[in-house]
Amino acid sequence: MKILVVFYSRSGKTKKVAGKISDLLKCEIEEIIDLKNRKGIPGFLSAGSDANLRRLTTIKEIKNNPSLYDLVIIGTPIWSSNISTPIRTYLSLHKEDFKNVAFFCTQLGSDAKKIFDDMKNLSQKTPLALLVLTSREVARDQYMQKVKEFINNLKKEIMK
Numbered sequence: 001m002k003i004l005v006v007f008y009s010r011s012g013k014t015k016k017v018a019g020k021i022s023d024l025l026k027c028e029i030e031e032i033i034d035l036k037n038r039k040g041i042p043g044f045l046s047a048g049s050d051a052n053l054r055r056l057t058t059i060k061e062i063k064n065n066p067s068l069y070d071l072v073i074i075g076t077p078i079w080s081s082n083i084s085t086p087i088r089t090y091l092s093l094h095k096e097d098f099k100n101v102a103f104f105c106t107q108l109g110s111d112a113k114k115i116f117d118d119m120k121n122l123s124q125k126t127p128l129a130l131l132v133l134t135s136r137e138v139a140r141d142q143y144m145q146k147v148k149e150f151i152n153n154l155k156k157e158i159m160k
């Protein structure tokens with residue numbers, strides 16, 4: 001089975017989790033690059049308002065065509081109780097291209113259900129598995145158990 005992990009990360013937490021998932025699954029990984037500057041306080045503010053208003057952004061051309069994969073695992077940080085703008089953009093651009101999806105997010109403490117529902121609607125696919133981690137768990141390296149459970153859940157779904 002061909003698997004791709006796709007993620008966006010502004011400050012490294014989602015990137016760390018994405019790297020671990022792709023290591024464990026020995027699969028390819030693609031980082032979504034936002035061409036809008038999200039650095040510093042102006043970047044933080046634009047990220048918050050763009051996500052809140054469900055705007056799209058311009059992302060760098062991707063390297064891996066998602067339609068060539070059996071499963072695409074998509075990770076996003078939560079911004080203003082929403083999907084991050086770069087991942088909203090990726091999902092909007094490629095909604096026709098997914099065979100199977102799974103989602104993960106990192107966040108401070110928001111309810112992830114709404115984000116996952118939104119990702120499901122945008123990708124037009126019901127996710128095979130979901131994973132929510134707090135930035136604190138990721139920073140303290142206390143996330144491996146949940147990542148392993150996520151991968152086990154995925155494997156069970158794939159076997160069905």
Ligand SMILES: Cc1cc2nc3c(=O)[nH]c(=O)nc-3n(C[C@H](O)[C@H](O)[C@H](O)COP(=O)(O)O)c2cc1C
Binds near residue numbers: 078
């Ligand atoms: C603009 C912005 C808005 C955020 N809004 C929320 C939020 O509504 N709820 C929440 O739990 N965390 C929120 N966060 C925190 C991030 O989701 C969290 O720190 C995440 O782990 C960052 O991932 P990253 O390091 O991959 O960018 C926000 C962060 C940013 C930058």
